Amino acid sequence: MIVMKFGGTSVRDMEWINKALDIAADKLNSAPLLIASAMGKTTDKLQNIAFCAEKGEKESIEKALDELNDFHINEAKKGMSGKNLDECIEKINKYLFELKSIVKGLTVLRECTGRSNDAILSFGELLSTTLIAHRAIERGINTQWIDSRNIIKTNDHFTEAELLEEMSNQLITKAIQPQANKLFVAQGFIGSNINQITTTLGRGGSDYSAAIMGAALSAREIQIWTDVDGILTTDPRVVSKAQVLDSISYKEAAELAYFGAKVIHPSTIQPAITKEIPVVVKNTGNPEFPGTHIITKTERQGLKAIAFKNNITVINISSYRMLLAYGFLRRIFEIFEKYKTPVDLISTSEVSVSVTIDKTSELGKISDELKKIGNVQWENKKAIICLVGQELWKDSLFISKAFSQLGSIPVRMVTLGSSDTNLSFVVPEENTNEAVQKLHKCFFEDNE
Ligand code: ADP
Ligand code: ASP
Ligand code: MG
Numbered sequence: 001m002i003v004m005k006f007g008g009t010s011v012r013d014m015e016w017i018n019k020a021l022d023i024a025a026d027k028l029n030s031a032p033l034l035i036a037s038a039m040g041k042t043t044d045k046l047q048n049i050a051f052c053a054e055k056g057e058k059e060s061i062e063k064a065l066d067e068l069n070d071f072h073i074n075e076a077k078k079g080m081s082g083k084n085l086d087e088c089i090e091k092i093n094k095y096l097f098e099l100k101s102i103v104k105g106l107t108v109l110r111e112c113t114g115r116s117n118d119a120i121l122s123f124g125e126l127l128s129t130t131l132i133a134h135r136a137i138e139r140g141i142n143t144q145w146i147d148s149r150n151i152i153k154t155n156d157h158f159t160e161a162e163l164l165e166e167m168s169n170q171l172i173t174k175a176i177q178p179q180a181n182k183l184f185v186a187q188g189f190i191g192s193n194i195n196q197i198t199t200t201l202g203r204g205g206s207d208y209s210a211a212i213m214g215a216a217l218s219a220r221e222i223q224i225w226t227d228v229d230g231i232l233t234t235d236p237r238v239v240s241k242a243q244v245l246d247s248i249s250y251k252e253a254a255e256l257a258y259f260g261a262k263v264i265h266p267s268t269i270q271p272a273i274t275k276e277i278p279v280v281v282k283n284t285g286n287p288e289f290p291g292t293h294i295i296t297k298t299e300r301q302g303l304k305a306i307a308f309k310n311n312i313t314v315i316n317i318s319s320y321r322m323l324l325a326y327g328f329l330r331r332i333f334e335i336f337e338k339y340k341t342p343v344d345l346i347s348t349s350e351v352s353v354s355v356t357i358d359k360t361s362e363l364g365k366i367s368d369e370l371k372k373i374g375n376v377q378w379e380n381k382k383a384i385i386c387l388v389g390q391e392l393w394k395d396s397l398f399i400s401k402a403f404s405q406l407g408s409i410p411v412r413m414v415t416l417g418s419s420d421t422n423l424s425f426v427v428p429e430e431n432t433n434e435a436v437q438k439l440h441k442c443f444f445e446d447n448e
Contacts, residue, residue: 002027003223004024008038009284011132017075035185037124080134124189150171150192153193172216208268221280222280223282229244231261248298302391315355317354343357344384387423392423406438
């Protein structure tokens with residue numbers, strides 16, 4: 001069997017749903033499971049509704065809900081007819097009714113917890129897959145719609161829920177028995193806790209859903225269908241000359257994803273690695289193009305791609321008590337652990353430690369506790385630029401070339417070698433694009 005995941009832009013309207021279904025129909029004898037995101041920017045719109053509910057902004061909510069309703073009904077009318085259309089509209093109305101009731105209650109209370117947030121966001125995927133499944137039926141495809149909340153089980157960490165793997169695997173294999181000439185359609189991004197309360201896997205999490213289900217079902221391949229030709233040497237929105245990579249290792253892809261390449265979600269890779277399932281990233285608008293294959297190992301060493309992550313905060317903790325002391329780092333990291341704040345990069349000297357974080361919601365509390373250990377300073381509006389490739393550290397010429405490209409851009413932190421697949425710099429956020437463009441030009445364009 002194969003898993004085919006289509007992102008928001010790939011199912012942005014009925015025309016694109018048709019393109020996605022052309023691709024799936026072509027692979028019907030490979031027993032496909034189609035996993036879809038919400039249509040276009042629906043999740044952003046739902047997120048905005050959740051924010052407005054918290055502020056009690058009734059009018060903007062009503063307008064946004066009407067727009068969502070009209071959009072999904074109109075697209076349904078473009079793809080379905082007769083009884084099939086009636087059934088589809090009935091489901092859309094049911095979801096919109098549920099969504100409106102939830103939002104109404106929250107608007108009165110002016111609150112939106114993580115749990116309520118997940119409930120609201122889940123409607124994007126529930127609606128998109130309803131349209132996709134009914135369109136597939138309209139096209140005469142033997143189709144079964146699956147509610148991912150019944151098979152993806154998670155803990156209670158709303159908005160970023162963690163998978164309960166064993167339980168989920170059992171439910172997935174029970175609910176989905178792939179067979180040739182049958183299309184299963186399920187939602188990405190959403191799941192539920194053991195009490196059946198809706199959770200989500202974090203923004204962009206549909207890729208992860210695809211990998212979880214693909215691993216559980218021992219898929220032959222996991223295909224990530226998106227709006228670019230594959231994984232590129234950098235974000236094409238920053239460098240128009242970014243080039244498609246024909247292959248990349250799991251490790252490199254995970255590093256790229258973690259350091260900001262939105263094309264795949266950072267957790268995507270893990271379930272696929274465990275089972276050694278090939279992942280392919282392809283373009284829904286250009287299906288003939290081979291795309292990028294994420295495989296166990298690639299032969300080519302050296303730089304593969306450049307990722308970046310804006311909105312980074314650097315925290316510096318310095319203390320003379322650290323000099324020759326052990327246990328100091330442990331105390332620091334226990335504080336980050338206590339406030340569930342992941343640390344991305346670390347660099348240390350005899351008397352100070354610098355770390356970067358991108359989640360700043362707990363920064364105040366973290367900083368208060370760190371002050372008990374030493375002198376604390378933090379700087380925001382920083383960016384991590386991450387050069388990804390195997391064994392970069394072995395090539396000192398490469399390292400000096402990379403540094404010299406940055407010219408007068410101040411480099412606040414450097415980490416190299418802790419993983420053998422990345423070299424990362426921290427620079428001011430205002431210099432991100434310039435730094436990425438210069439590095440890309442030097443390593444990928446100049447010898448074209
Ligand atoms: P989807 O809706 O299909 O999940 P996303 O918007 O999440 O799509 O991811 C695709 C986008 O990721 C691309 O349009 C591109 O702008 C961005 N992107 C960032 N870095 C890269 C990269 N290295 N290669 C390809 N795309 C990238
Ligand atoms: N629809 C969700 C989001 O926009 C999940 C995804 O697209 O992967 O974050
Ligand atoms: Mg995505």
